Amino acid sequence: MNERIWGILVEGFGKILLASIKVTIPLTIIGFSLAMVIAIIMALVQYAHIPVLKEISRIYIWIFRGTPLLVQLFLAYFGLPKLGIVMEAFPCAVMVFALNEGAYCAETMRSALEAVPEGQMEAGYCVGMNYFQIMRHVVIPQALRTAFPPLSNSVISMLKDTSLAAEITVADMFMSAQKIVGRTYEPLWVYSEVALIYLVFSTILTFIQRYYEKRLSAYNTRSTEVGVKGGTQRS
Amino acid sequence: MSMMEIKGICKSFGKAQVLKDIDINVEKGDVIAILGPSGSGKTTLLRCINFLEKPDKGSMEFDGVRYDLEHIKRKDIAMIRKKTAFVFQSYNLFANKTALENVTLGLTSARKMGKAEAKEIGMRMLEKVGLAEFKDHYPIQLSGGQQQRVAIARALATDPEIIYFDEPTSALDPELIGEVLLVIRKLAEDGMTMLVVTHEMNFAENVSNKVVFMEDGQLIEKAASKEFFANPKEERAKAFIKNIRSQHDA
Ligand SMILES: Nc1ncnc2c1ncn2[C@@H]1O[C@H](COP(=O)(O)OP(=O)(O)O)[C@@H](O)[C@H]1O
Ligand SMILES: [Mg+2]
Numbered sequence: 001m002n003e004r005i006w007g008i009l010v011e012g013f014g015k016i017l018l019a020s021i022k023v024t025i026p027l028t029i030i031g032f033s034l035a036m037v038i039a040i041i042m043a044l045v046q047y048a049h050i051p052v053l054k055e056i057s058r059i060y061i062w063i064f065r066g067t068p069l070l071v072q073l074f075l076a077y078f079g080l081p082k083l084g085i086v087m088e089a090f091p092c093a094v095m096v097f098a099l100n101e102g103a104y105c106a107e108t109m110r111s112a113l114e115a116v117p118e119g120q121m122e123a124g125y126c127v128g129m130n131y132f133q134i135m136r137h138v139v140i141p142q143a144l145r146t147a148f149p150p151l152s153n154s155v156i157s158m159l160k161d162t163s164l165a166a167e168i169t170v171a172d173m174f175m176s177a178q179k180i181v182g183r184t185y186e187p188l189w190v191y192s193e194v195a196l197i198y199l200v201f202s203t204i205l206t207f208i209q210r211y212y213e214k215r216l217s218a219y220n221t222r223s224t225e226v227g228v229k230g231g232t233q234r235s
Numbered sequence: 236m237s238m239m240e241i242k243g244i245c246k247s248f249g250k251a252q253v254l255k256d257i258d259i260n261v262e263k264g265d266v267i268a269i270l271g272p273s274g275s276g277k278t279t280l281l282r283c284i285n286f287l288e289k290p291d292k293g294s295m296e297f298d299g300v301r302y303d304l305e306h307i308k309r310k311d312i313a314m315i316r317k318k319t320a321f322v323f324q325s326y327n328l329f330a331n332k333t334a335l336e337n338v339t340l341g342l343t344s345a346r347k348m349g350k351a352e353a354k355e356i357g358m359r360m361l362e363k364v365g366l367a368e369f370k371d372h373y374p375i376q377l378s379g380g381q382q383q384r385v386a387i388a389r390a391l392a393t394d395p396e397i398i399y400f401d402e403p404t405s406a407l408d409p410e411l412i413g414e415v416l417l418v419i420r421k422l423a424e425d426g427m428t429m430l431v432v433t434h435e436m437n438f439a440e441n442v443s444n445k446v447v448f449m450e451d452g453q454l455i456e457k458a459a460s461k462e463f464f465a466n467p468k469e470e471r472a473k474a475f476i477k478n479i480r481s482q483h484d485a
Contacts, residue, residue, distance in 0.1 A: 119327035122287050126321035127341030127393055130313065137344055141331045219331055219373035 005189055012180045012190055016197055019176035023090065024201075027172065028159045031097035035158075036151075038102030043109035044135075057106065064103035070164050072096050077168040093165040101158050105151060112147035113139065145216050152209035156202045163198075173197065237296070238263045238428060239397060244293035244304065246276075246283055253279050255452045257293070261397065261430065266423045268439035268460065269432045271449035272475060277432040278324075280449070281399045285321050286312045298396070317345070320390035324402040326382040328374040334361060334385045335370040338392045346393070360388035364418050380411030387418055398422070400431040416442075436479055440464045448472045 042057040064072070077092045087095070116139050124134030166175035177194035181187045239261040246254040253276045261267060269277050282288040283304070284295065290304040297315055328337050335357050342353040361367045364384035374382055383403055390398050403419065404412040416438055422429065423442050433439055439446055439460060446463040448456040448471075456469045467473045 117327075119323060119325060120329060123321075123323065123327035123329065124340075125287065125316060126285060126319075127389060128313070128317040128345035129341065130345070133344045137340060138329050138331065145331065219375060 005186060008180065008184050008186055009189060009193055012177065012193055013197075015176050015180065016173050016194055019171060019173045020197065020201070023165075023170060023172040024159070024162050027090070027093055027097065027162045027165060027170070028155070031094050031162075032101060032155050032158055034094070034098035035101035035105055035154075038098060039105030039109050040140075042102065042106035043113055046106075046110050047113045060099075061103045061106055064100050065107075069096070069100050069161060070167060072100055073164060073168050089165070089168050089170045093162075093168060093170045097158060097162065097165075101154060105147075105154055108147050108150045108154070109143060112143035115146055116142045145219075148213060148216055149209070152205070152213075156205050156209075159201055159205065160198060237261065238298065240296040241284055242294050242296075244280065244283055245291045246279055246288060247291055253452050254283065254290070257449075257454050259430075259447060259454070259457075261428060263396075263428055264426045265445055266427075266429045266431065266443040267445045267447055268443035269430060269447045269449065270434075270439060270472075270475065271455075275449045276452040277449055278401050281321070281401050281430065281432060285316065285319060285399060287321075317393065318396045320393060320395040320398045322383070322386050322390050322398065322400045322403050324405050326374070326379070326386045326406070328382055328385055328389070330374055333371050333373055334366060334377065334388075337374070337385055338389045341389065341393045356392055357388075360392045361385070363391065363421075364388045365414075378411060379407045380414045383407065383415045384418055387415070387422075391422075397428040397430065400429060400433070402432050402434065404433070404435060434479060436464075436476065448475070450475075 042060065045053040045057045073093065073096050076096050077087070077089060080087070120138050120142065121134055124138055129137070162172055163174035165172050166178065169175075173194055177190050181190045184190065237260050240259070242258050244254050244257040245252070257276075257280060259267070269280070271277055279288060283290040283293075286307070293304045295302050295304055295307075295315075298318070302311055302315075328334075329340060332340060335354065338357040338360050339350075339353040342348040342356060343350060348356075358367060358370065361370055364387055366381060366384055366388065369377060369381060369385075374385070377385065383406075387403075400419065404415050407415065412435070416435065419429070419431070419438075420442050431438075431443065441460075443460050446456075446458055446460050447454060448463070448467075448469065450471055456463065456467065456472045458468070463472070464476065467476060
């Protein structure tokens, strides 16, 4: 590795990191938060067997899980303007990621809700609670606990998938790397560098996932040490 | 004075008629043991009178008001449920709540009681079942017997007029049965009205004041406990008692 390449990597690091702060991280956070809102609504509608809405939810999940993410991005960014719906690249990407990820997470949430034993609901009725009170205090918290590991995996995949947004001109980390390669003709070094940065981000997310999984496991473990509410681990 | 009277409850699952015209009259302070072989409809009966199943027919008088069970309104169900409590065979404690939270949730959530007041009641109930020091334990950290005692504390917290027990000790290891029965016996001494499905014959004979014997969805015999055990009228009841006693002694 000579001085020229070192210079490219150092300059590239700054640019890629800036792109991550301006685009990749916000896209992941906003996209995933919206996805969770969609997922919880779609899962609850199915769990509660609400007519019509339940069918709409099934169709939505069917479409967004059954078509490629890249095609969805192209359709939204290049296709929708033909119908007069024009969006800037970033909000367009947020929307597509939220809808796509929402479909997957809705299935995760639905199966987590269905995994809560029927007896929990019955016990709630028997102490006088109504459906909404039981859902809020008992069923949804338990389902979120069950869904936490798969949902964490979804965030990590989504972080990596945001690189596809570069294809619709979103100036994310990968776009920034492509530009540097275009200028310097060093694809091996620069793409390795961007890969490494993605790796660092997903590793950080994995650690966060482990930490919270431990804390959440309070009521799933017999160990009294972490069992007491709130736990005693460092933050 | 009768506090609850059910009349003519019928229930079918598909083609199988599981409850055939059941009548039971409960007076204040009664402890009624419901006996009968497995599959005779005991659980279904309790579930019907607490609306966990919808009866096909029948009526219920509760606190002097009669309700047609086939057409009972949601708000009447909610009102009756607030005056009753249920203890399940499999405890059904809220898995994401501590022992204390299990006991107080019905107060804070369903009855909008303040946290402090609910906590005070909750602690009193946990003390009653001897589990005050386990207040911060989650259900999974408790033994079966402890879980069932928390479930009883949860049932007591809402100050019910009647408590239904569905085989409260059947899921327990033999050495844990005693602690749960002791709690129920104390409630009986305090005058709590209870309907208890059980296979514990000593409990039925010595704690309950009335016995109801069911078989095949029918109510075969109703009697005062002492009388029932000393001299069961129905052949089937006789055979049942003999059979279950011999299993127990084996
Ligand atoms: N949800 C249900 N669906 C169909 N059949 C049921 C259901 N619950 C109970 N049964 C049937 O009803 C009969 C009575 O059951 P149950 O009330 O549980 O009896 P017990 O509590 O006396 O053992 C049994 O034959 C059982 O198989
Ligand atoms: Mg039963």
